[in-house]
Amino acid sequence: QSVLTQPPSASGTPGQRVTISCSGSSSNIGSNYVYWYQQLPGTAPKLLIYRNNQRPSGVPDRFSGSKSGTSASLAISGLRSEDEADYYCAAWDDSLSGRVVFGGGTKLTVL
Amino acid sequence: EVQLVESGGGLVQPGRSLRLSCAASGFTFDDYAMHWVRQAPGKGLEWVSGISWNSGSIGYADSVKGRFTISRDNAKNSLYLQMNSLRAEDTALYYCAKAMGLDYGDPSSGFDYWGQGTLVTVSS
Numbered sequence: 001q002s003v004l005t006q007p008p009s010a011s012g013t014p015g016q017r018v019t020i021s022c023s024g025s026s027s028n029i030g031s032n033y034v035y036w037y038q039q040l041p042g043t044a045p046k047l048l049i050y051r052n053n054q055r056p057s058g059v060p061d062r063f064s065g066s067k068s069g070t071s072a073s074l075a076i077s078g079l080r081s082e083d084e085a086d087y088y089c090a091a092w093d094d095s096l097s098g099r100v101v102f103g104g105g106t107k108l109t110v111l
Numbered sequence: 112e113v114q115l116v117e118s119g120g121g122l123v124q125p126g127r128s129l130r131l132s133c134a135a136s137g138f139t140f141d142d143y144a145m146h147w148v149r150q151a152p153g154k155g156l157e158w159v160s161g162i163s164w165n166s167g168s169i170g171y172a173d174s175v176k177g178r179f180t181i182s183r184d185n186a187k188n189s190l191y192l193q194m195n196s197l198r199a200e201d202t203a204l205y206y207c208a209k210a211m212g213l214d215y216g217d218p219s220s221g222f223d224y225w226g227q228g229t230l231v232t233v234s235s
Contacts, residue, residue, distance in 0.1 A: 018143060
């Protein structure tokens with residue numbers, strides 16, 4: 001059971017806009033930044049969004065992040081076949097002695 | 112170009128030990144915290160441990176606390192994970208990840224680069 005809650009799957013057709021949610025609590029998302037990682041099949045995770053809504057250089061502006069209270073969302077507009085991947089949210093958690101927590105991941109299928 | 116290359120994985124019996132290494136290049140290693148993140152077969156990502164730039168601050172997931180030890184050698188641009196008393200549930204692909212800041216516990220610091228991982232299989 002992951003500390004952050006994501007839907008296990010999401011889907012969309014090319015060109016559509018899809019959103020993936022990530023729900024946490026006051027000790028993680030509620031008080032710290034959210035990060036999003038993309039994991040293409042058979043590859044290592046890649047940083048997609050940092051500090052809630054910032055894109056690293058090279059990440060297309062089709063990807064955007066937002067946060068409100070104890071929840072966050074990743075939006076992908078103009079969906080492409082190459083966006084088919086697993087997406088993970090993450091945040092620092094202030095509980096116990098402090099730790100990084102991940103969501104369980106959302107498998108995005110481009111129909 | 113930032114490169115992180117993990118090594119040291121393999122098949123090990125329950126209760127035995129293994130030491131993972133991560134060789135870093137393409138950035139000033141001692142300017143950043145480093146982490147280990149694992150992924151069990153077909154499962155999601157799980158943070159394992161992190162270490163600050165000067166080894167002054169270290170953290171572990173509850174699942175490995177007391178069994179795993181993270182360390183780094185800045186002179187060798189290398190990160191390590193000593194894994195003792197291994198269990199079947201430790202079976203996973205172990206990734207080395209570079210943080211965006213100095214301190215492992217910095218909430219404003221995500222993981223901007225990842226290695227390709229080294230597979231650890233714990234089985235008799």
